[in-house]
Amino acid sequence: MPYVPHTEDEVREMLATIGVDSVDALFAEITEDMRPKSFDLPEGLSEMEVLSKLEAMAAKNATDRISFLGAGFYDHYIPAAVDALTMRGEFYTAYTPYQPEASQGTLQAIFEYQTAVTRLLGMTYANASVYDGGTALYEAMMMAVRKTKRRKIVVSEALNPIYRVMLDSYTSNLDVKLVTVPHKNGMTDIEGLKNAIDSETAALLVQNPNFFGSINDFTTLFAAAKAQKAVSIISSYPVLQTLLKTPGDMGADIAVAEGQSLGLPLSFGGPYLGIMTCTKKMVRQMPGRMVGRTKDSEGRTGYVLTLQAREQHIRRQKATSNICSNQSLCALRALVHMCALGEQGMKRAARLSIERAHICAERLTAIDGVDMLTQGPFGNEFAITLPTNAFDAIAKLTARGYVPGFPLGRYYEGLENGLLVACTEKTSEEHIGIFAEMLKGALK
């Protein structure tokens, strides 16, 4: 049997030691009435057969399409060092670092990850990760509810709609009220948000760049939230955050991000990485693991899991969250990715992505009837309106090898002609040119 080492002789010896005459005797407490009614599973295959089968399944997926899909999830270049280092068995096959003396590698890496993401977002503290950018937002929202003991959450409609559906789902059984402030032609409605914040508001949720790609400075908005003692929460995009004004500088209390763009492949939606950072006054509400630096009994520097009294394994129903397994290895990938590219390489990737998007926007809006929906400054993603339904245009181009972007009508009523287009440093000018020609042809 694969991965079971015991020989028949060894099994006999072990049974003799236990004092039973068969393996079946060990399962005697599972009486006949509790035995499986069926167990109709395929016979096992060799390693080679499984690989062939899955290679064939992988081959049914198109990897040759040129894609302008983003919507919060981007195809950035990942240096080879990321796989090479994070696939090391000592990292890969370790458990949560509950025994610090035998887990200094994992612990120091998390400490360094915490350092990197707090610097990137301009915040004070970070946890070791949560599942993804959406659950990070939900956890942040619950931090605010606990901190303020209030129940109203003000959400910008220009926040990723996928995450807004998640927030709705998570709060359906809770006494929490989400109030959504509509976007204004793809812009975050800062005045509308300010007006919605009152003395009942626990938290304000915004995104930068917003879902339409539009870049903002939320300093005055966060100040307005602070005046009402509401918690300001911002979701940001780590690659662009190397250039943009930080959540910390804007006065955010909690800054979260989807970390997929830091060294994680798109991989059909996961595993991804929920980055969570906060200010000093929020840290006791933080969910999940955190690593702190300390000394050992000989005075040497070392690392441990700290502030564990917030966590489920200590506090049970009074914990700040139920999270146990997180995305530790994805956090390690993000750290190695940032180290391998370095500060200059990270900024370079961001600048190139922005440049490609601006070239692309210019080419597409040169087509008759195609207009910019995104107003004002944008980064590596932007929204346009087509003279026709975007779903159809996407279907036409996809069939020809180009995936033009995300149909805004999927989540925004009235934007059925809207298309969200993303570029990264991997997007070539040649592809942009072909894309524009194709779109032009499709709209005729």
Added chain:
Amino acid sequence: MKTIFEKSVAGREGCWPCEGIAEEAYIPSELLRDGTIGLPSASELDVVRHFTKLSQSNYGVDGNFYPLGSCTMKYNPKFTEIVAGLPGFTRLHPVLPQLQGAGGLCQGALEVMYETERLLAEITGMAAYTMHPMAGAHGELTGVMLIAAYHRDKGNKKTKIIIPDSAHGTNPASATIAGYDIVSIESKDGIVDPDALAEVLDDEVAGMMMTCPNTLGLFEKHLPEIVKMLRKVDALLYYDGANLNAIMGKMRVGDVGFDVVHWNLHKTMATPHGGGGPGSGPVGVSERLVPYLPISRVAKQEDGQYFLDYNHPKSIGYVAPFYGNFGVYLKAYAYILRLGGTGLTRASENAVLAANYMRKRLSDHFEVPYDRICMHEFVASASAQAKKGVRALDFAKGLLDKGHHAPTIYFPLIVPEAIMIEPTETENKATLDQFIDDLIELAETVDTNPEALTSAPVNLPVTRLDETTAARAMELTDDL
């Protein structure tokens, strides 16, 4: 060891993602950050050496026996990494199947989802699955949300979830987060006591969460009776799948009356833990909970095409942005194909065999509070040794010194000085014997040289660390 930030040298460049540098600033300066970020500046070799050295101070299953109770640290086959790394999977944008006319571009990935759900459903005897939850605890939360949706839909007024005192901490935490009050019941003789259950069972109970075998490694033999009791008040029964490695092919949770089950694929189905994640926590449900499953759900047309089905008006909605930790359950799928039904059954049989063998060999040297046939794990206690000043923690550190990862300690909470051992099916007898011999030797040291234990470990990169200072100083990042 210095951090990568301390090793950084301003001006030293890493690897560029590509040539070329954007000349134009497209974004007005008032929207930009100023100055340096403080991300590392190191050469590629600097980075490779740094992380290689870091990894070398870690225990992992590849290098060390890892008998962590409740964690199922079995061997992780290497070939599944090749599978998860196939470009046909890694390059797929998750929005693709949601686009008109693009479903045909990801049939292979949708098939993986569909087939994995089908296999898990057969192994556990459930009606349907969702692959979306991204860890075990996330599966618990999803499961309790499903229970809540069922009661909301029926107009039931339910406020409580019953949880045994031997449960993992995630159970009460998940149920609380889903909006329920927790009622804890005391175990009797290590298992759930139907009389204790009867005392707290009323119309306001939404459900009960059970782990079977439980965290003591004991089978819950009153299950059929418990199921009957709960049905009388329309309460649902939840199965915490942390210990599924004990019963594959021996019992199906759906057959015995559970309504919800979550897996920890990173335990039972051998996907690596990665230092604490990512995991995968798919949830299976009985027929009456199917309408509430998260969307999307993967479905198959008559012509064999797979598609994402969003048309479930009673669904609890999205628990994940897409379809869960695809790259993780892809490895689990490959593992299930490799083992087949017989292999999974053998895995459980050998996990239980190994645990009982270790229990028997250790029970002359340590108190084993429930010293009878156990399932895949058992709990010993160091209370006798603790009276002489050597605690479970000291044994854990002593084992680290001898090259083993320590068992889980101080859990479950109902056993004082608990040492919870789960060998899994993949460790050979020599390894099991070595560990037992080492632990017995440590036990003998208690009378002769207790200081050797209380000062352990001494063979690792660091000795015991000062956790109190860590919590007080709160140094969680390098200073800029």
